[in-house]
């Protein structure tokens with residue numbers, strides 16, 4: 001499992017108000033990981049995620065014990081871990097991005113007892129958005145299930 005590199009980000013709420021983690025929300029950046037780094041480092045953006053993956057790198061912005069601002073839904077933010085993937089509407093994630101995501105999701109599913117087929121969910125199931133766009137969510141679910 002690669003170790004994430006911490007990036008500056010103040011866009012989060014300390015703790016989870018006692019809420020247990022039982023979802024992983026999958027996102028795409030609509031840009032590169034460097035673009036996510038810039039957005040999440042900007043206190044005026046008002047958005048964040050726990051992790052970002054792309055261009056061979058694996059970044060962490062918010063501790064899992066804290067609530068990141070990624071789902072556009074407060075109760076979902078409190079119960080979930082958000083993962084961003086480098087991709088665009090006309091650029092799918094690379095195999096390396098999938099590999100890191102699958103390893104990360106496998107570890108999270110083990111740690112919190114999350115079912116990959118029903119509890120790894122697309123951002124679009126929570127809010128009106130095209131996110132996660134070109135990310136093949138079912139591929140992630142199936143590979144995590146095989147790895148558990």
Ligand SMILES: [Zn+2]
Pocket residue numbers: 026027028070123129131132
């Ligand atoms: Zn999203």
